Every structure is written in structure tokens, then in C-alpha cells.
Amino acid sequence: GNQELFDKLKNAIVNQDINGCPAMTQEALDAGISAFDIINEALAPGMKIVGDNFEAATIYLPQIMMSAKAMKAAMEILEPVLAEEKTGEGVGMAVTFVQEGDIHDIGHRLVTTMLGANGFEIMDLGTDIPNEDVVEAIAKNKGKKMILVGSALMTTSMLGQKDVVRLLEEENLRGEVKIMFGGAPVTDEWIAECGADGTAENAAEAARVALELM
Ligand code: HCB
The missing domain is CATH 1.10.1240.10 (Methionine synthase domain)
Incomplete structure (x- = not known):
């Protein structure tokens, strides 16, 4: 079976x-x-x-x-x-990336693939991405329905997640985008501390949470 x-x-x-x-x-x-x-x-x-x-x-x-x-x-x-097998259409755009210093891409790819399969338009920035590049991608797509989806697999790279939220606030872009962070070290407490909107344990849950946030 x-x-x-x-x-x-x-x-x-x-x-x-x-x-x-x-x-x-x-x-x-x-x-x-x-x-x-x-x-x-x-x-x-x-x-x-x-x-x-x-x-x-x-x-x-x-x-x-x-x-x-x-x-x-x-x-x-x-x-x-x-x-x-793609379901749904016009859900919004998902900007996905892995934090600077971090090249772990398996979970990131799974989540990105699953979001695409659930109707998100995907902008995959890749791995080891400086926060400035993330902010630039959000700025360029200002006005679109958007979710930022970041991964970090190391406790060190995870710290950058908090900085990217702060940078978006400084650039007056925080209101433009929902934010979901994940990866093995990410906890609910960390999400609250960062000021992000949500997290997920796996790719299937990530798609569900992203759809809910939109
Ligand atoms: Co890597 N590595 N690694 N590694 N590695 C980890 C992450 C450690 C935890 C292992 C350990 O020491 N216990 C550790 C980090 C320690 C820490 O900071 N706490 C570590 C280290 C230290 C390192 C190196 C520094 C090792 C070295 O060179 N001495 C080095 C760093 C390279 C770098 O990034 N600069 C390194 C290298 C590697 C590879 C290259 C051998 C390989 C990566 C291959 C690749 O990705 N192409 C690797 C791997 C595979 C791992 C482990 C074993 C598995 C990670 C993985 O792919 N998991 C990992 C151990 C672990 O995580 N327990 C270890 C499977 C995927 C499916 O799960 O958690 O990534 P995931 O994603 C899930 C989930 O989190 C969620 O959905 C995904 C799908 O179900 N999710 C999200 C993910 N992103 C999300 C975003 C959202 O918004 C929502 C949900």
C-alpha cells in the first residue's frame, strides 16, 4: 500500500x-x-x-x-x-528567501513550491539574501497583495529576521506586507519578538497559514 x-x-x-x-x-x-x-x-x-x-x-x-x-x-x-496540480489563482504574491549567511535551501524550496501550488505568484529571492535586498523587493512591489516568507535554519541567521522587520518599519513598508518566518529554530515566542505575523512547522502548514494571513 x-x-x-x-x-x-x-x-x-x-x-x-x-x-x-x-x-x-x-x-x-x-x-x-x-x-x-x-x-x-x-x-x-x-x-x-x-x-x-x-x-x-x-x-x-x-x-x-x-x-x-x-x-x-x-x-x-x-x-x-x-x-x-495548482489550485487557486490571484491569491497574492509570495516573496520567499533564506536569510543572509544561510544556505540551507531544502525547506525553503519545499515551502516555495507549496505556496506556488496553492495559487501564490512566486518571487523566489533564493538563499543567503541580505535584508537590504528583501526590502528592495518589497518596495518594488508596493501596492500588491503580498506576503514575505523567510526561512532560517541556524540560530545565528535567525537573528536577521528581526532586523528585516525593523528595516521594513523604517522604510514605511511594514503595512504593505504580511510576514511569515520559519525554519527549525523559529518559535512562536521568536515570531512575537520579531513582530512577524506567523510561522509554520512544515510546508503544508505554511501554505495554510499564508492563505489565512492574506
Ligand atoms: Co546544516 N545545520 N549546516 N547543512 N543542517 C543544521 C541546520 C543544524 C541545526 C545541525 C546541528 O548542528 N544540529 C546546524 C545549525 C545549528 C544552529 O545554529 N542552531 C547546522 C550547521 C551548523 C551547518 C554548517 C555551519 C555546518 C558546517 O559547515 N560546519 C553549514 C552551514 C552552511 C551555511 O548555511 N552557511 C551547514 C551545511 C549543511 C549542508 C550543506 C550539509 C546541508 C544543507 C543542504 C541544503 O539545504 N541544500 C545541511 C542540512 C541538510 C542540515 C540539517 C541536517 C537538515 C536541514 C533540512 O534540510 N531539514 C539541519 C538539522 C536540522 O534542521 N535539524 C542542519 C529538512 C527541511 C525539510 O526542514 O526545517 O528546513 P526545514 O524546513 C521545514 C520547516 O522548518 C518549515 O517548512 C519546511 C518544510 O517542511 N519552514 C518554514 C521552513 N522555512 C519556512 C518558512 C516559513 O515562513 C514557514 C515555514
Whole structure:
């Protein structure tokens, strides 16, 4: 059944199976499983295990990089499918980015993809983005219905999230945009301290929260 495929795919991420992972992803699609479920039930939980293993020091950076590659290969198959499954239209624009100093892009890509699949017009600024560039992107799109979606995976880069809110306030742009921040170290307390509007635990929830905020 589906659970068996999900487990196989999860293991493909954990075991750094760069060829098996996209192959099994295709197999799951062919079996009629949605791209959405493949991501939320198999790929993202697989990366979560990888993160836990790294924290437990049972694996090291080279293994993580291989798992990340396996994940990317699967996402390359799923992204066009999600674009086709797209629901909703004219929800607004989502400006997505990862904070300066931070190159972790797996969660960012998942969230960005999921927002696009839920009808947002996407402006993906990428990773390691200085706050000045973020503010400029918001300024350029002033007047549009907009949400800023930032990720930070490190406690150090996370601090920049507070600065970007302050910069937007200084430029009188804070009222132009909703703000959602996420990434493993981000907590509800941090969101309150930053003056952002919301956060989410995973990509599916991020899409839900973003739609609610608009
Ligand atoms: Co990286 N790394 N890493 N890493 N890495 C972390 C993040 C640590 C927590 C691991 C640890 O030490 N415990 C740690 C940060 C410590 C800290 O500050 N607290 C760390 C470190 C220190 C480093 C380096 C400095 C290591 C080194 O070189 N010595 C280096 C830094 C590079 C840099 O950014 N300048 C580094 C490098 C790497 C790679 C390259 C090996 C690889 C990244 C590959 C890539 O992204 N292309 C990597 C990875 C993979 C991780 C872990 C293992 C997993 C991160 C991940 O992809 N998770 C991570 C451990 C962990 O997080 N527990 C570790 C899976 C995704 C799906 O989850 O949380 O990113 P996510 O996103 C979720 C969720 O948060 C939410 O939805 C997403 C989808 O479900 N979400 C949002 C995300 N953004 C959102 C925005 C919103 O608005 C709303 C929701």
C-alpha cells in the first residue's frame, strides 16, 4: 500500500540513495499518489530523520549532502507536477528567501513550491539574501497583495529576521506586507519578538497559514 511506498522513499532519503529516490518518487506518482502526499508523508519526514541523525552524531556532513541530493532529485520530478496540480489563482504574491549567511535551501524550496501550488505568484529571492535586498523587493512591489516568507535554519541567521522587520518599519513598508518566518529554530515566542505575523512547522502548514494571513 501507500505506507509501504512512503517508508521505502523515506529510507531512500535516509540512506542517501540518489538514484533510487527519484525512481521511487516516479513509482509513487505512477501509483496515483499525489505529489503533495509524497512530500509530506515521505520526503520531508525523511529529511527530518537525517537532521536527527546528524544531531545524534551518527552521520556527518558528507552524508547529509548526499541525502540533500536525493531529496533534490525527487523534487525535480515533483515540482512540475505540483505546478500542474495548482489550485487557486490571484491569491497574492509570495516573496520567499533564506536569510543572509544561510544556505540551507531544502525547506525553503519545499515551502516555495507549496505556496506556488496553492495559487501564490512566486518571487523566489533564493538563499543567503541580505535584508537590504528583501526590502528592495518589497518596495518594488508596493501596492500588491503580498506576503514575505523567510526561512532560517541556524540560530545565528535567525537573528536577521528581526532586523528585516525593523528595516521594513523604517522604510514605511511594514503595512504593505504580511510576514511569515520559519525554519527549525523559529518559535512562536521568536515570531512575537520579531513582530512577524506567523510561522509554520512544515510546508503544508505554511501554505495554510499564508492563505489565512492574506
Ligand atoms: Co546544516 N545545520 N549546516 N547543512 N543542517 C543544521 C541546520 C543544524 C541545526 C545541525 C546541528 O548542528 N544540529 C546546524 C545549525 C545549528 C544552529 O545554529 N542552531 C547546522 C550547521 C551548523 C551547518 C554548517 C555551519 C555546518 C558546517 O559547515 N560546519 C553549514 C552551514 C552552511 C551555511 O548555511 N552557511 C551547514 C551545511 C549543511 C549542508 C550543506 C550539509 C546541508 C544543507 C543542504 C541544503 O539545504 N541544500 C545541511 C542540512 C541538510 C542540515 C540539517 C541536517 C537538515 C536541514 C533540512 O534540510 N531539514 C539541519 C538539522 C536540522 O534542521 N535539524 C542542519 C529538512 C527541511 C525539510 O526542514 O526545517 O528546513 P526545514 O524546513 C521545514 C520547516 O522548518 C518549515 O517548512 C519546511 C518544510 O517542511 N519552514 C518554514 C521552513 N522555512 C519556512 C518558512 C516559513 O515562513 C514557514 C515555514
